[in-house]
Amino acid sequence: MPNPKDLTALQLPTGSSLVADETENRLSLSLESQALINLRLTRETELRLQVEERFGLSGSQAFWAAGYWLFARDPACQRLIWQLDETPTEALLSGLLVPADTAGCYRCERTLFWQLPQPWLGDSLTGCYPQQMVISGGKRHPRRPPKPSCEVYRRFDSRLGAWISLRTVDIDEDLVRFNRWQNSPRVASFWQEQGSLEEHRKYLGKRQDDPHTLTLIGCFDDQPFAYFEAYWAKEDRIAPFYDADDYDRGIHMLVGEESHRGPHKVASWLSALVHYLFLDDPRTRRVVAEPRADNAKMIGHLQRQGFYCEKEFDFPHKRAALMALGRERFFERCSLT
The missing domain is CATH 3.40.630 (Aminopeptidase)
Incomplete structure (x- = not known):
């Protein structure tokens, strides 16, 4: 590097x-x-x-x-x-x-x-969306802004000597690679979303239609390598398991390309993903993740970026670790370059 x-x-x-x-x-x-x-x-x-x-x-x-x-x-x-x-x-x-x-x-x-949004957010910057409380799915939460459809974040990582960027998913463009990634045995062991192209088109379409979830493709030098889901925690299944703030965000992460695995790459894309979410709305005070409790490697990556394990808890489909990172802690300790 x-x-x-x-x-x-x-x-x-x-x-x-x-x-x-x-x-x-x-x-x-x-x-x-x-x-x-x-x-x-x-x-x-x-x-x-x-x-x-x-x-x-x-x-x-x-x-x-x-x-x-x-x-x-x-x-x-x-x-x-x-x-x-x-x-x-x-x-x-x-x-x-x-x-x-x-x-x-x-x-x-x-x-x-590092809390100043420009130039990292580019044209995706929309400002602070006004707050209006609504109820959906039996949960009271702020009305969410329309989801972007573009590149939302770009920064040159001087330690890697490469661009790290995030863009929204284009189902027609990304379906084949998403299908390949989900059918990889390594990914399937954690995501358990193996399936056909048509099944994965429905999966991505459902999340695209969900106002509380933003689907993203991570790129190094504009080459896609990962799929991320960023969700508003207040409306998510995680909300009953901790005191979710109105603007907390959560993340699901999948690195699909083998050539972009490794701790140095994780440090780059994970810090970029969290940085984007804190910049996207200055009211976001915490980012959470819920990896499987026995996924020691992912938990270790999260801890190295400042996340801490608040507790373990049981989803219907897995024993999960609630990993959390506060806004203040991230910006005090971030090593963005």
């Missing part, structure tokens, strides 16, 4: 390249060959940044680019201290920067930076 600290450029979902020339005391950033900002760096307990020269883009765009470069290059970096002559009003309003204790100083916090 590439070492993020060896990179000289980072790709953005817009197709642009953020290019850097970094030394111990200087950082110069450019976007598609256009100079963006020159910074002086002071590497103390916390990394301090002073603007030497700023070019075409707005202050917020330049501050964001510097944050992305420095946080992606060093997953252990938790905050940046900006020393600025002028109040960065736009950056303060968005949460990109927050005031520090010293006049003229502002903090860029890793935990806040």
Whole structure:
């Protein structure tokens, strides 16, 4: 895997390249060959940044680019201290920067930076859907927004040197690969959804028609490798087994392509999936999963990404482990690059 600290450029979902020339005391950033900002760096307990020269883009765009470069290059970096002559009003309003204790100083916090939805959500960003409580299936829950039909998330993983993206399922395009994945003995041992093409078309169609479930295809460099289901926990069968919040999301996960298995790939796609769900609605405070209680490998992958086992419980079809990850814990500990 590439070492993020060896990179000289980072790709953005817009197709642009953020290019850097970094030394111990200087950082110069450019976007598609256009100079963006020159910074002086002071590497103390916390990394301090002073603007030497700023070019075409707005202050917020330049501050964001510097944050992305420095946080992606060093997953252990938790905050940046900006020393600025002028109040960065736009950056303060968005949460990109927050005031520090010293006049003229502002903090860029890793935990806040990765909660900013753009550019990771792209055109799928719809804002915070208004709340109206409804009852369906005997359960009271918020009315859910219309489901997207597009790519919903894209980010360059600098540790893998590859794009990780999520798009909604297209049944006609994805049916054959979904059928192949479900009929793999490895997948079938956990999902138990072996079947014909027609049976799997009905399976996907049922979930597509279900307003509480979003079906997704995971891609590395635009090559499909996995199928995910993201569901609103309040309306799901899991709701009676824990105190489900109105905006909790749950996940079901299936890696179909053998070439994309392994802990380093799981770390990339699982963090991307959780990141997307927390960005999709800022009211989501928890993501849950319910793997089979004896699926030690999957439980281990989840724990390495910050999930904890709240308890074991019995579904009609399996003994399950309730794995949960809170919003605060994810953004405090996430190692997104």
